[in-house]
Amino acid sequence: MGTVGLTLHWEDRISTAASQGGRRVEPPETAARETRETNALSEDAAVAAGCLAGDLRAYERLYHLQGARMRNLARNLLGSPSDAEDAVQDTFLKVQRNIQSFRGQSAFVTWVFRILVNTCYDARRSRMRRKEQQPDDSEQAMPRREPRAPEAHPSLRMALERALGQLTRHQRDVFLLYEVEGFRHAEIAGMLEISETASKNTLFQAKKNLRGMLEPPRGAQAGVR
Amino acid sequence: MNISCNDRERIFLDGSAEEWAALEQHAAACPACAEEIRAWKALSTAAGELREYRADAALWAKIEQSLKEKEQRPRGWDRFWERLRLGGGLSLGWQTALAGALVLALAVWGVYVARYRTPAGTGQSRLLKNSALAEVERTEHDYMQAIDKLATEAKPELDSPSSPLMASYKEKLLVLDSAIGELRTEAGRNPSNAHLRYELLAMYQEKQQTLEDVLETKR
Numbered sequence: 001m002g003t004v005g006l007t008l009h010w011e012d013r014i015s016t017a018a019s020q021g022g023r024r025v026e027p028p029e030t031a032a033r034e035t036r037e038t039n040a041l042s043e044d045a046a047v048a049a050g051c052l053a054g055d056l057r058a059y060e061r062l063y064h065l066q067g068a069r070m071r072n073l074a075r076n077l078l079g080s081p082s083d084a085e086d087a088v089q090d091t092f093l094k095v096q097r098n099i100q101s102f103r104g105q106s107a108f109v110t111w112v113f114r115i116l117v118n119t120c121y122d123a124r125r126s127r128m129r130r131k132e133q134q135p136d137d138s139e140q141a142m143p144r145r146e147p148r149a150p151e152a153h154p155s156l157r158m159a160l161e162r163a164l165g166q167l168t169r170h171q172r173d174v175f176l177l178y179e180v181e182g183f184r185h186a187e188i189a190g191m192l193e194i195s196e197t198a199s200k201n202t203l204f205q206a207k208k209n210l211r212g213m214l215e216p217p218r219g220a221q222a223g224v225r
Numbered sequence: 226m227n228i229s230c231n232d233r234e235r236i237f238l239d240g241s242a243e244e245w246a247a248l249e250q251h252a253a254a255c256p257a258c259a260e261e262i263r264a265w266k267a268l269s270t271a272a273g274e275l276r277e278y279r280a281d282a283a284l285w286a287k288i289e290q291s292l293k294e295k296e297q298r299p300r301g302w303d304r305f306w307e308r309l310r311l312g313g314g315l316s317l318g319w320q321t322a323l324a325g326a327l328v329l330a331l332a333v334w335g336v337y338v339a340r341y342r343t344p345a346g347t348g349q350s351r352l353l354k355n356s357a358l359a360e361v362e363r364t365e366h367d368y369m370q371a372i373d374k375l376a377t378e379a380k381p382e383l384d385s386p387s388s389p390l391m392a393s394y395k396e397k398l399l400v401l402d403s404a405i406g407e408l409r410t411e412a413g414r415n416p417s418n419a420h421l422r423y424e425l426l427a428m429y430q431e432k433q434q435t436l437e438d439v440l441e442t443k444r
Contacts, residue, residue, distance in 0.1 A: 059292055063285050068278035076275050085284050092288045093295055098438065101397075105389040118441065157274040179272035193388055204238045207268050214271075215264055 041107070048108035051099050059092060066109060069181055070116055076176050077120040078127075079161070087123050091116040110190040113183075117173060117191060163213040170194075171206035178203050233258055237265055318374045322433055325368035329429075332364045333422055358416055365422075368429060375436040382439055394439045401432045 047065070050058020070091065074084035094115050102111055164172050173192060177183045178199075183191070185199040192199070226247040228236075236244045252258040386392040405428045412421045 054296065056289065056292060060285065060289065063288065067285065068280060071281065071284070072275075072277055075277070085281075085287075088284065089288050089291060093291060096292055096295055101390060101393050101438075103389060103393055111390075122441070156271055160271050160274060175272070176275070179269050180275045200239050204234075207237075207265065210268055211264055215267070 044108050045104075048102065048104070051095065051108075052102070054096075059096070062095075062108075062112065063092070066112065070113070073113070073176060073181055074116060074120050076161075076164075076180060077117070077172075078123060083123055083127070087116065087119050090123075091119050094119065106190040107187070110187055113177075114191045114193070121169075159214055160210075163210050166213060167206055167209055170202050171209065174199055174202040175206040175210070230255060230258055233261060237261075318371070318378060319437075322368070322371040322375055325364065325371040326430065326433065329361070329364040329368045329426060332360050333419070333426060336361065337419060361422060362416075365425070365429075372429060372433050372436065375433065375440070379436050379439040382442075388442075390442060391439065394435055394442070397435055398432065398439075401428060401435065404428055405432065 043065070047058050047062050051062065067088065070088045071081075071084050074087040075081055078084050078087060091112065095112055098115075102108065106114075164175065167175065170192065174188055177188045177191065178185070185196045185203075188194075188199045189196045194202075226243060228244065228247040228251045230251075232244070233248060236248050240248065248258065249262065252262050382391060383395045383398065386395055405425065408421060408425045408428060412418065412425060415421060
C-alpha cells in the first residue's frame with residue numbers, strides 16, 4: 001500500500017487538482033515531488049512518534065496539518081458542523097487512547113483518517129438511534145441547516161449533497177476522500193481497508209451515478225463513435 | 226497514441242496523464258467525447274463546493290483540554306463513563322459487561338473498605354473474608370461470562386484478522402488471556418488475597434476494552 005504524500009498541506013493538493021482543469025490524474029514521479037513526499041513522510045513519522053510519546057505538541061501539529069481537512073470530511077459525512085467538530089474531537093481522543101496499537105503499517109495520517117471515518121459512521125448510527133427513540137421530537141428530527149461558505153454556489157452544493165446522499169456508503173466515502181479531500185487511491189485504500197483497484201472502481205461508479213443524477217447524459221449526443 | 230470513443234470509460238477509470246491528453250485531442254473532433262469529458266470534469270469541479278477549510282483555534286483548544294483531561298484520568302474509567310453516557314444505545318452484550326464490571330468493582334471496593342475500616346483487619350487487611358470472597362467470586366464469574374459474550378461477538382474478526390491493526394488486537398488478547406490464566410491460577414492458590422483480585426479485575430477491564438476496540442474497528 002502506498003502511503004506517500006499524505007501529510008502534504010491541502011493547499012498543495014488543491015492547486016494540483018485545479019491545474020489539471022477539474023480532473024485529477026495522479027502525476028508521474030518527479031525529483032521535486034519525491035523530495036516533498038520524503039519530507040511529508042518524515043513529518044508524518046515525527047508526528048506519530050510525538051503522539052506515541054504522549055507529547056501534546058505532536059497532537060497540535062497533527063491538528064495544524066490535518067484538522068481543517070478532518071473537519072471538512074466529517075462535516076460532509078455528517079451534514080452538521082457541530083457533529084463534525086465532535087467527531088474530530090472524538091477522533092483525537094481515540095488516537096490518544098489507541099496510539100500504542102499504531103504499528104506503522106500505514107502512514108499515521110491514513111490511520112487517523114480511518115479512525116475519523118469510523119467515528120463519523122458511529123456518530124451517524126447513534127444519531128439515527130436517538131431519532132428512533134424520539135420520533136415525536138420534531139426539532140431533533142430536523143436536519144440542522146448548514147452554514148455555507150460565502151463563495152459556495154448554493155444550488156450546486158445542495159444538489160451535490162442530495163446526490164451524494166443517494167450513493168452507497170463506500171461510493172460516498174471514496175468520492176469525498178478523492179475528489180474533495182484530495183487523497184490518492186493508495187491512501188484511500190489504506191483508510192477504508194480496500195484495494196487500490198476497488199477504490200478506483202468505486203470512484204468511477206460514484207461519478208457515473210452522480211452524473212446520472214445531476215446531469216443525465218444527452219442520449220443523442222453521447223453515443224460512441 | 227491512438228484513442229477512440231471505446232477507450233473513454235477506461236481512461237475515466239484509470240487513465241494516465243498521457244492517455245487523458247490523447248483523449249482530449251480525440252475529443253476536439255468528437256462532440257460526444259467532448260461532452261462526456263466536460264461532464265466528468267464538472268463533477269470534480271463541483272466537488273470543490275464541498276471544500277471549506279477554515280482554521281479553528283477554538284476547536285483545538287477544546288481538543289487540547291480533553292486530551293489533557295484524558296491523560297490525567299486512569300485509562301479504564303473514561304471508557305466506562307463514555308459507555309455509561311451512551312448507555313441507552315448499547316447492545317445487551319455491552320450493557321451486561323458494564324453491569325458486571327460495576328458490580329464486581331463495587332464488591333471488591335466494599336470488601337476493601339470494610340477491611341481497612343475494621344480495626345481487627347489491620348494485620349490481614351489484604352485478605353478477604355469468606356462471605357465477601359464468595360460474593361467476589363460470584364460477581365467475577367458473571368463478569369467473565371459477560372466478557373465471553375463480547376469475545377464471541379469479536380471471534381470471527383479475530384480468527385481471520387483483516388488488517389494489521391486487527392492482528393495486533395489478536396496478539397494483545399492472547400497475551401492478556403495468558404496473564405489472566407496465570408493470575409487465576411495464583412488466585413486459586415490464594416483465594417483471599419484482595420491484591421490478586423484487583424490485578425485480575427484490571428486484566429479483565431483491559432480485555433473488555435480491547436474487545437470493544439475490536440468490535441468498534443470491525444464496524
